[in-house]
Amino acid sequence: MRLDVLPSNPDCRACDLGLDPNLRHRCIPAHRFTPPGSIGDSDLCVYILSDKIGYMEDQSGHNFAGAAGEMLDALYVTAPGLHELAHVYVANATRCLCPKDTDPSLKQLRTCAEYWRADLSLLSVKYRRVALLIAGS
Numbered sequence: 577m578r579l580d581v582l583p584s585n586p587d588c589r590a591c592d593l594g595l596d597p598n599l600r601h602r603c604i605p606a607h608r609f610t611p612p613g614s615i616g617d618s619d620l621c622v623y624i625l626s627d628k629i630g631y632m633e634d635q636s637g638h639n640f641a642g643a644a645g646e647m648l649d650a651l652y653v654t655a656p657g658l659h660e661l662a663h664v665y666v667a668n669a670t671r672c673l674c675p676k677d678t679d680p681s682l683k684q685l686r687t688c689a690e691y692w693r694a695d696l697s698l699l700s701v702k703y704r705r706v707a708l709l710i711a712g713s
Contacts, residue, residue, distance in 0.1 A: 580607060581605050581606075581607045581608070582605050582606040582607065582665065582694075582695045582698060582699075583605065583694070583698070584603045584604070584605030584606075584671065584691060585603050585691075586601075586602050586603055587603075588602055588603040588671070588672075591683060591684045591687040591688075592684070593670060593671075593672035593673070593674060593680070593684055594672050596672070596673070596675060599634060599672055600634050600635055600637070601633075601634055601636075601637040601672075602671075602672055603672060603691070604629055604633060604634075604637055604639060604668065604671050605667075605671075605691075606623070606639065606665050606666065606667030606692065607639065607665065607666065607667075608663065608664070608665055609624070609640070609648065609664040609666045618660070618661060618662055618663060619703055619704035620661060620662040620663070620703060620705045620706075620707065621662060621663045621664075621665065621702070621703035621706045621707070622663070622664045622665070622706075622707045622709055623665050623666075623667065623692075623699060623706060623707070623708050623709065624640075624648075624664065624665070624666045624667070625667050625668070625669055625692055625708060625709070625710055625711065626639070626640065626644065626666070626668045626711045626712040627668065627669050627670075627679075627680075627711075627712030628668055628669060628670045628673075628674055628680050628712070629668045629670055629671065629672060629673045629674070630642060630644070630673070630677070631673065631677070632645075633668065633673070634672075634673040639666045639667055639668050640666045648666070662707070663703065665695070665699065667691075667692055667695060668688075669685055669688060669689070669692065669712075670685060670688045671688050671691055672688075
């Protein structure tokens with residue numbers, strides 16, 4: 577089973593975030609950060625969950641774009657052996673951009689939680705160990 581991009585719903589309208597006509601990308605899925613084939617047979621997966629989609633993520637359609645992505649890239653490149661230890665997936669607690677970079681509401685977080693919970697369930701089938709790392713501002 578190869579999981580480069582985890583399932584998502586680009587037509588999601590479950591909360592008001594998905595209704596914003598200015599969104600470039602709706603319900604941005606979690607995706608593999610580590611390049612396929614770089615890990616070998618590691619049975620450890622680290623799922624990094626950040627707080628919300630930002631402007632750069634909405635523009636690119638990928639999690640951890642912009643400064644956050646550059647910081648993660650730098651950590652991944654400079655940490656010796658990190659790419660051999662674990663498969664890394666990145667996602668955001670909300671899957672759509674919050675208007676005017678506001679913080680997501682509890683309802684929006686609860687609605688999007690079904691996606692990252694499903695991601696973790698799917699990953700727990702593939703990997704023997706799954707670690708959840710909460711990141712963000």
